[in-house]
Amino acid sequence: MKRNVRVVIWGFGAMGSGMAKMLLKKKGVDIVGVCARGQKIGKSMYELLEMERGDRPEVIINPDIEKILTETNPDVCLCATDSFTKEAFPKLKVVLENKVNVISTAEEMAYPYAQDPEVASELDKIAKENGVSILGTGINPGLMMDLLVLCLTGCMEDVEHIEAKRVNSLSPFGPFVMKEQGVGTTVEEFENGVKDGTLSGHVGFAESAAMIADGLGWKIEKFEQQVKPIVTTIDRKSPFGFAKAGDVAGVSMTAQGWVDGDVKIDLIHPQQIEPEMEGTETGDYITIKGNPAIHMANKPEVDGGIGTIAMCVNMIPHIINADAGLKTMIDLPVPRAIMGDFRDFIKIESNCLKE
């Protein structure tokens, strides 16, 4: 009988703990270690998740990743620690050098060739030297504004222009996101926040545009990105946010990719509290000009948190099965929900589940 797939989780915030909860509902897969810092050290994963351990072996949060990887011999490590490739790199390197496959939630890792081609090459080299593979994924970048776009172009003879729009509500989010996205600030405060970097907005447009372009065989000549306040004309109130008329209800990000002298890729991602109050319908929208044209809408939008958690967990079999090196979503088979036993998705050739 095959042993279960073994997973280590590095980073135990909203993403890491969400992946743990999801994995605990699945068959043929065990969480064998969790690496995190601060107050969590020494605590039981089950205690932190407020879930029953049942017959499962205890998992105690440990800050020493090398110790965890050596002692637990996992098949994959889910790294939910960073947004940027350069910051994630030293951590990813440690995991790869321990001959463990990696799935990273870092937005830039969804297509590191876009902004860090040298780091990407280095990761590819390290992964190959150690006979393992590494992937960055999530809901966006990773699916809704890039991979799904490409999948839909599969039935097209010719693509003239792509618009991917993700319109989501910030109303379910807490005080941290309200602050991070500038909800309730004046327009001037917002502009200052963008200038001094305290207002980050969405990370991943450069990655989505590059993935689309490389997927199709387009060369991006120029890439531009804008961060603008969404100014409300009426008072808007959400559980943790309030924007009075004339102030900022959220942040609108846009980006353009030029190909052959024209804007051929438009990315649009407005995030705000109570979008319905001014007639904005949330959703994921993909509009592709060409033959045939595509007019796709998924309403309401896929929740970013659950979506990213699910993408990372669902790609586990694909990254175990992959040949060695740095992979992106366009190199691997389509993601899909793993509803059966994880072991049944591991190719016989990968041979890793024999005890």
Add this chain to the structure above:
Amino acid sequence: MKRNVRVVIWGFGAMGSGMAKMLLKKKGVDIVGVCARGQKIGKSMYELLEMERGDRPEVIINPDIEKILTETNPDVCLCATDSFTKEAFPKLKVVLENKVNVISTAEEMAYPYAQDPEVASELDKIAKENGVSILGTGINPGLMMDLLVLCLTGCMEDVEHIEAKRVNSLSPFGPFVMKEQGVGTTVEEFENGVKDGTLSGHVGFAESAAMIADGLGWKIEKFEQQVKPIVTTIDRKSPFGFAKAGDVAGVSMTAQGWVDGDVKIDLIHPQQIEPEMEGTETGDYITIKGNPAIHMANKPEVDGGIGTIAMCVNMIPHIINADAGLKTMIDLPVPRAIMGDFRDFIKIESNCLKE
């Protein structure tokens, strides 16, 4: 410099000739041979397509596939000859035994494990013995009611129920399709046509359901399919069809896949002339219950003809790059429109473009 990718087309009806037209607009790829029968033999492909040959070498339609494959040494053969795996098998075997990769338009070949597991195993074995790969694809089965469904589940933690609905208009089609789909018949004539097999309806539901189930790790316990007339309450007229009130305006196919005692997969595919006249909005619709839920619509639907042509052409690099054996859409990277030079999509390892 790499030589161009070499393609042979077998079957030169609407699909085969459509693929030829599409390929002639692309870079880094040549049509080196066309195999067809009857009146087309001996004619120039360019003449049949009513297109300028320009500097390209002549391609004369030839009925002898072995001769074509031996003389032209293609990288891939697009087989647009059949709908059913068993009927396509002897042709696919010939191509594989000539060590040529295959893409088949046969609907059942999109997932031959569904109805012909033994033939599927045989094809896999022949392909492996000859070091080449084989894929069946198209718009449906192949994308809209199966692969796209799976791709959307990638961001889901849990899937409870899937409904894939493709609502299309038959109005653009000619007299042959009108007859085949029973447009304008009485209900009684329609029912008799279903009984005696002259009314085939859509081929591919068993394949779509099996692809979805295997993709997710569900086991289908029972599969049922229904073919029903779409009876119009008003007179409907299209360029080549007419259905008077009370008669048949098209055919509605439905199928259900049972998993764990419940219907978890519902496939719905009504095709009719002038659907708008009775308030039917054409489109591709995917509704998935689970966490998070998906409510996708693509309106209007992707044209079946162009969609199938594009899927087959766009998968050429993927099937050349694939390791040997029978592949399905869930084994390969996502399809995407090939807008650049075909040669740039061929992996260095496959090494096939060196002269």
